[in-house]
Amino acid sequence: MSLRPSVDAMRLVVPTLALTALLAAVFWLQPRAMSYMGLNLLFNLAVPIALATLAQMFILAVNNLDLSIGAFVSFAACVSATFLQSTPLIGVLILLAAIAAYAAIGAVIHLRNLPSIVVTLGMSFVWTGLAVLLLPAPGGSPPDWARSLMTTKPPLVPMAIVASVIIALIAHLIVTRSSLGVLIRGVGGNERSVERAGWSVLWAKTAAYALAGTFAVAAGIALVGLTTSADANIALRYTLLSIAGVILGGGEFVGGRVSPVGAVIGALTLTLAASFLSFMRISPDWQIGAQGAILIIVLALRLFLNRLERQEGRA
Amino acid sequence: MTHAAKLLQKPWIWAYLAAILVWILTVSVTGGSSAIGLTHAAFTFASFAVIVGTGQMLVITLGPGNIDLSVPATMTLAGTVALKVMAVDNTMILPGLLIAIGIGIAVGSANYALIKLLRIPPIIATLCMSFLVQSTAIWTNRGLRVKPPPALAEFATSSPLGIPNVALVALLITLGAWVLLERSLYGRWITAIGQSMAAARMAGIPVDGARALTYVICAVLASVAGYLLASFSGGAALNMGAEYLLMSIAVVVIGGTSVAGGYSNVPGIWGASLFMFLVVSMLNTYGLGAGFRMIMTGVIIIAVILLASRRQTSSP
Numbered sequence: 246m247s248l249r250p251s252v253d254a255m256r257l258v259v260p261t262l263a264l265t266a267l268l269a270a271v272f273w274l275q276p277r278a279m280s281y282m283g284l285n286l287l288f289n290l291a292v293p294i295a296l297a298t299l300a301q302m303f304i305l306a307v308n309n310l311d312l313s314i315g316a317f318v319s320f321a322a323c324v325s326a327t328f329l330q331s332t333p334l335i336g337v338l339i340l341l342a343a344i345a346a347y348a349a350i351g352a353v354i355h356l357r358n359l360p361s362i363v364v365t366l367g368m369s370f371v372w373t374g375l376a377v378l379l380l381p382a383p384g385g386s387p388p389d390w391a392r393s394l395m396t397t398k399p400p401l402v403p404m405a406i407v408a409s410v411i412i413a414l415i416a417h418l419i420v421t422r423s424s425l426g427v428l429i430r431g432v433g434g435n436e437r438s439v440e441r442a443g444w445s446v447l448w449a450k451t452a453a454y455a456l457a458g459t460f461a462v463a464a465g466i467a468l469v470g471l472t473t474s475a476d477a478n479i480a481l482r483y484t485l486l487s488i489a490g491v492i493l494g495g496g497e498f499v500g501g502r503v504s505p506v507g508a509v510i511g512a513l514t515l516t517l518a519a520s521f522l523s524f525m526r527i528s529p530d531w532q533i534g535a536q537g538a539i540l541i542i543v544l545a546l547r548l549f550l551n552r553l554e555r556q557e558g559r560a
Numbered sequence: 561m562t563h564a565a566k567l568l569q570k571p572w573i574w575a576y577l578a579a580i581l582v583w584i585l586t587v588s589v590t591g592g593s594s595a596i597g598l599t600h601a602a603f604t605f606a607s608f609a610v611i612v613g614t615g616q617m618l619v620i621t622l623g624p625g626n627i628d629l630s631v632p633a634t635m636t637l638a639g640t641v642a643l644k645v646m647a648v649d650n651t652m653i654l655p656g657l658l659i660a661i662g663i664g665i666a667v668g669s670a671n672y673a674l675i676k677l678l679r680i681p682p683i684i685a686t687l688c689m690s691f692l693v694q695s696t697a698i699w700t701n702r703g704l705r706v707k708p709p710p711a712l713a714e715f716a717t718s719s720p721l722g723i724p725n726v727a728l729v730a731l732l733i734t735l736g737a738w739v740l741l742e743r744s745l746y747g748r749w750i751t752a753i754g755q756s757m758a759a760a761r762m763a764g765i766p767v768d769g770a771r772a773l774t775y776v777i778c779a780v781l782a783s784v785a786g787y788l789l790a791s792f793s794g795g796a797a798l799n800m801g802a803e804y805l806l807m808s809i810a811v812v813v814i815g816g817t818s819v820a821g822g823y824s825n826v827p828g829i830w831g832a833s834l835f836m837f838l839v840v841s842m843l844n845t846y847g848l849g850a851g852f853r854m855i856m857t858g859v860i861i862i863a864v865i866l867l868a869s870r871r872q873t874s875s876p
Contacts, residue, residue, distance in 0.1 A: 310683070312806075353866075360819035362627070363865050366806055370858030378851035485629070485687055498625060498681045534695025537688040544678050544688075 255554055256495035256502075259547045260510040263493070267517045267539075274524045281403055287520045288405035288513065290471065292395070293318070295409050295512040296464035297483040298490035299416045299505060300457040305491055306420070306433045306503045307453045309354065309361035313369035314461055315484035317347070319477055320372040321465025326385025326475035329466070333388065344458035351454025355447050369484070376477035383476035387469040395470030408467075409509050416505035419456065429453045433501020490515055493543055514543070571816030574867065575831030579838055586842040598841060603723065604792075606833035607730035611785040612804050613811035613829045614737045615778030619682075620812050621741075622774055623754040623821030626682045630671060630690035631782045631808055632801030637697040638663045638783035639790030639800060643706040650711040660787040661780055667693055668779030672772040682775075701798055708791040716792040726788055733781065738826040750774055754821030811836060814864045 271287065272279045278287060297318050304311040321340060329336030350368060354361050397404050420426040431439045432449045440446050464483070469475050492498075493514055494507030518539045522532045567573055583602075587595045612631055619628045638660040646656035667689065674685035707713070715725050741747035749770040752760040761767050785804070790796040813819055814835065815828025839860055843853040 357866060359865055360813070363809070363813045363819055364862055366809060367858040367861030367865070369806070370854045370861065372858075374851045374854030374856075374858065376851075377854060378849070381849075381851070489684065489687060492680070492684050498683070528699075530699040531695050533698070534692045537691025537695070540684075540688045540691070541674065541678070544680050544684070548678055548680075 255550070256504050257507050257510070259543060259550055260494045260507050260514065263539075263543045263546070264510050264514045264517065267514060267521055271517065271521050271524055274521075278524070281401075285403035285405060288403065288409070288516055290468075291405045291513050291516040292408045292412070293464040293468035293471065293480070294483065294486055294490065294516055295412055295509045296460050296467060297480070298487045298494070298508045298512040299412065300460035300464065301487035302416070302491045302496060302503045302505060302508045303429065303453045303457040303460070304361070305488075305496055305498060306429050306501050307351075307450050308433050308436075308499050308501070309351075309365075309450075309453075310488070310498070311365045311457065312362055312484055313365040313372055314457075314487050315481040316369040316372035316376070317343070317458070317461045318464045318468065318480035318483050319475070320376040320379075321462045322469045322475040322479050323376040323379040323385065323465075323477060325391065325466045325469040326387060327379055329391075330386055330388045336388075340462050344455055344462060347458030347461075348451045348455035352447060352451045354454075355450040373477055373481075380476055383474055383479075385469070385475050387473055388466075391466050391470035392473065395467060409513060413506045413509035416460075416509070420503065420505050425449075425452055429456075430501035430503070433499070433503075486512075486515055489540055493540065495547070514539075570827075572825050572828030572831055574864070575815050575828050575835055578864070579831050579835035582835060582838040582842050586838065586845050589845050598838075600719070600724065601841070602834050602837050603727040604719075605837045606830070607724065607726040608785050608789050608792075609804065609807050609811050609833040609836060610730040610829055611733055611781050611788070612808045613815070613833060614734055614826070615781030616808040617812045617815070617817050617824050617826070617829060618737070618741075618750065618774045619778045620809075620817060620819065621750050621754045621821055621824040622771055623757060624819075626754075626821060627809065628671065628686045628775065628778045628782075629683060629805065630667060630686040630693055630779070632803075632805045633690040633693035633697060634664060634667045634779050634782040635786030635789065635801035635804060636796065636798060637667075637693050637700070637786070639786035639796035640697050640701045640798075642787045643708055643790050643796050644700060646706075646709050646712070648707050648709055650709045653709055653712050656709075656712075657784075657787060660783040664780030664783030665776055666779075667783075668776030669772070671779065672775040675775075676768065676772075698798060701796065705795040705797070707795055712791045713794060716788055726792060729784075729788065733784075734826055734829065741824055741826060746770060746773065751822055751824065754823070756822075807836065810861055814861065 275283075277283055297314055301311055301314050321343065324336055324339050324343070327336075328339055350364060353359065354364050395404065399407050420430065428439065428444055428449045429452065431444070432446055432453075436446055439449070465480070468480060472479070490511035491503065491508050492511070494504055494509070494511030496503040496508060515536065518536050519532060522535050527535055583598070586598060612635070616628060616631060619626050641663060642656040642660040645659050646652040671682075671686050671689050674680065674689060675682050678685065708716070719725060721728070741751070749760070749765045752763065752765055753767055753770060757767060786796075786801060789800055793800070811829055811832040814832035816825040817823065817828065839857060840853060843856050848856070
């Protein structure tokens with residue numbers, strides 16, 4: 246993969262530019278944000294979104310799409326706020342079973358050649374239903390360790406940023422340095438040739454879904470650690486945010502072209518976009534719309550840069 | 561081959577059989593007294609899913625990756641703006657409808673413009689668009705709940721012919737969609753595009769025009785559904801479209817349309833929409849809570865997909 250480092254690096258240019266530009270704009274509007282506390286507030290909710298985005302990334306890497314991430318993160322958050330807090334052993338078992346279920350879904354999708362969109366759509370109902378059974382009304386409380394982990398105050402840089410960097414590094418190692426990561430991207434690139442080379446596509450897809458489930462569970466725990474309570478709908482919007490984050494970070498829907506670092510940057514950009522808008526004193530009515538507009542601008546920028554790259558390649 | 565066996569080969573038959581089975585299961589519990597009421601309610605509520613689903617089906621027919629995620633936002637915006645313009649005035653019913661359709665045309669065109677200009681997957685383009693549309697809806701709504709004009713509300717909630725009016729509208733729309741798909745050049749075009757865009761382009765089909773038109777039709781149908789739903793439920797609510805995002809996709813797929821595109825199925829949409837409503841009311845009748853109801857809905861969607869895949873693999 247290091248044959249053409251420029252392409253991989255180019256993929257990160259636009260997301261990084263977008264994040265830097267947004268950050269600069271925020272600092273310009275509100276210089277006081279340029280502090281430990283300010284950054285902490287700006288990126289407060291970034292960690293669970295980044296984890297959910299990485300989960301979606303693993304699914305996109307095998308050319309599938311997961312419409313149940315938001316519901317699953319909500320479910321994981323509900324388990325964390327109830328069982329994981331009161332009876333940790335049962336909580337851990339439930340979460341492990343949920344990850345196993347995720348892996349099984351991946352296997353079934355591959356074995357029966359089912360459309361992932363529809364299966365995960367069905368699963369989103371199942372996860373939300375389970376979450377409603379666990380917590381019919383908002384409530385629960387986070388496990389102490391999750392709370393203290395999310396509220397740690399490391400020196401110099403706020404926890405949200407430290408955690409994002411660590412998460413990005415871990416995912417980067419899995420995707421680019423492990424044989425599993427190569428296999429997963431290979432399946433996304435050309436399923437048939439991976440199969441002919443003697444690898445198991447079934448195993449690759451199952452593993453991709455299991456990884457996605459693991460990251461989504463982590464997102465749920467992190468979310469509860471931040472918000473201190475959970476409800477069945479707490480993370481429903483993560484489904485769309487996670488897709489947007491991956492694409493924003495330079496990932497693509499097909500071809501196994503994904504970038505974990507980009508995905509985390511994409512998630513940070515989306516988080517920051519929301520904070521930026523409140524600094525702009527844009528009425529809350531337009532906040533969702535402005536997020537859409539920012540997404541469009543970044544994608545337009547990417548198209549522009551891709552064209553430049555192609556022209557240079559020809560020259 | 562006998563007539564019955566031929567019927568069983570149809571991809572849409574399963575949705576109807578499932579709907580009938582669920583209907584019987586529900587009525588048997590309530591002792592038959594609710595049979596008419598249940599059927600009536602099923603046709604009323606299925607109509608909205610049918611209208612939205614028909615648009616989504618045309619988009620899904622275009623091939624892999626084609627899904628319109630802006631449907632719920634479009635429904636909400638059209639319903640909100642139309643009711644605001646009509647301002648409880650019976651004479652404004654037609655202008656209100658035209659405005660709803662106009663919103664649909666605008667959103668659909670903008671959707672395809674984004675897909676084409678930015679060369680981004682339709683899912684992302686329509687997602688961006690839905691954010692913008694949703695914001696516009698929030699901005700126009702401002703938490704006010706405008707009532708529909710009395711005559712329109714009367715039309716949307718009554719059933720003078722024994723069949724709910726909204727179901728008649730949905731029926732007309734599906735008939736139109738069927739003619740469009742099976743008998744018109746446009747229908748052949750989008751089916752061809754769904755099977756192979758490259759081949760369709762080489763065959764000289766105006767691919768861009770056909771795709772753009774499809775996104776416009778989908779958004780217009782979503783707008784009409786929003787207009788009717790807002791009139792039916794006595795006012796527009798900001799979250800009124802929310803459940804129709806997943807619903808529109810589920811209805812299309814359960815109805816026998818191929819998610820990979822290229823094969824659409826109009827009759828199946830009715831069967832699937834009735835089925836989806838009846839499942840919820842069956843679980844309600846059995847006294848199951850919201851949680852179990854959702855779990856069962858999900859399990860049923862997956863079961864239908866599994867069955868459908870077996871069907872496809874068994875028949876050559």
